[in-house]
Amino acid sequence: MHGPVALVAALLLPLSGWGATPGARVGSTMTRSVGCLIEPDRVADVGSQVVGLVERLHVERGDNVKAGQSLITLRGDVERANMGVADTRSRVDAEILAAQASLDLAQQKVRRAESLVAQKFVSQQAVDQARGEAEVARQKLKQVESQRQIWVEERKVAQAQLALRTVRSPFSGVVVERFVNQGERVEERPMLRVAVIDPLRVELLVPTALYGKLAKGDRIQVLPELPDAQPVTATVRHVDRVLDAASNSFRVRLSLPNPDYQLPAGLRCKADVPGAEVLEPTAPAGPNGPATTITRPKPAPAVHRPDATAPRTPSR
Numbered sequence: 001m002h003g004p005v006a007l008v009a010a011l012l013l014p015l016s017g018w019g020a021t022p023g024a025r026v027g028s029t030m031t032r033s034v035g036c037l038i039e040p041d042r043v044a045d046v047g048s049q050v051v052g053l054v055e056r057l058h059v060e061r062g063d064n065v066k067a068g069q070s071l072i073t074l075r076g077d078v079e080r081a082n083m084g085v086a087d088t089r090s091r092v093d094a095e096i097l098a099a100q101a102s103l104d105l106a107q108q109k110v111r112r113a114e115s116l117v118a119q120k121f122v123s124q125q126a127v128d129q130a131r132g133e134a135e136v137a138r139q140k141l142k143q144v145e146s147q148r149q150i151w152v153e154e155r156k157v158a159q160a161q162l163a164l165r166t167v168r169s170p171f172s173g174v175v176v177e178r179f180v181n182q183g184e185r186v187e188e189r190p191m192l193r194v195a196v197i198d199p200l201r202v203e204l205l206v207p208t209a210l211y212g213k214l215a216k217g218d219r220i221q222v223l224p225e226l227p228d229a230q231p232v233t234a235t236v237r238h239v240d241r242v243l244d245a246a247s248n249s250f251r252v253r254l255s256l257p258n259p260d261y262q263l264p265a266g267l268r269c270k271a272d273v274p275g276a277e278v279l280e281p282t283a284p285a286g287p288n289g290p291a292t293t294i295t296r297p298k299p300a301p302a303v304h305r306p307d308a309t310a311p312r313t314p315s316r
Helices: 003-016 077-091 094-118 124-163
Strands: 029-046 052-057 070-074 166-168 173-178 192-207 219-224 232-239 249-256 267-277
Touching: 029 173, 029 219, 029 249, 070 192, 077 124, 094 124, 192 267, 219 249
Parallel strands: none
Antiparallel strands: 029 192, 029 267, 052 070, 070 166, 173 192, 192 249, 219 232, 219 267, 232 249
16 A cells, blocks of 8 residues: 555544454445453352351362352351250150140040040039140140240251351352461451353443444454454343443443353453444455555546647648
8 A cells, every 4th residue: 555545544544443344335334343351250259247267268269169169167166066956956856745645645534524424423523624634735735846846946047057157159150369268267358259250241341433333132253362362252231321421432241151261351352343334435454454444536637738749830
């Protein structure tokens, strides 16, 4: 590219800041390369709800974890002892058996008293007394069963208190950082940082001029800034509805599948987003750079001039 064409290209590229797709035609859509950042989909600083000493560390930095997996165990001798007592108490059924036996005996007395009254061997007062004793036995059985239910609930409380001594992963991901060591006392500060890197999250800062060109569900090519990295396809998950007037831009969030954790998080990248319509033809990409829009001036009309070197005919 030389002469006026090179000058036009040098002026257009700094002004636009975008590269058009090679071979674009009138009425087609060109893509614009936008800088982006590949981040974890979710990050959580995992801590403990209770104060305690770190008894065991089950994971290290870089380990893969599953949702609900045990990460750290705090010392919980008292909680384990309370759990044992509550578990034993909730399993004891001797009082219920004794109350049930008392009720059965009282009901037998009622039937015997009713039979004797029918034969006129005892008075009605004996029947009433037997029925009263049976009702007392029945209420005693209900009381014992209620107490047994309370013991079962106390066991659940003890179990929940013991579960607080174990810190578990909130989701499946990778351990990014470990902030504590075995034997340390923990209070409010986090102990581990866990991140989800499948899928990854891609954040774009797109100029306002492209608002409306992207919608949820669109697929966009993303090129990570990593040696020998190949373009990957991400899906638009969210488009901001509020523009940033200071930067004249808006944010777009993409979801990028990352099976087997092939890509690390924290990479810079380039994303090809749809741009404005091309109003003029473009020249194909050459060895010196990307394709550029070229405006060629119309040729001046030809003017016929006599040849000065031709011999003149002498006037007569």
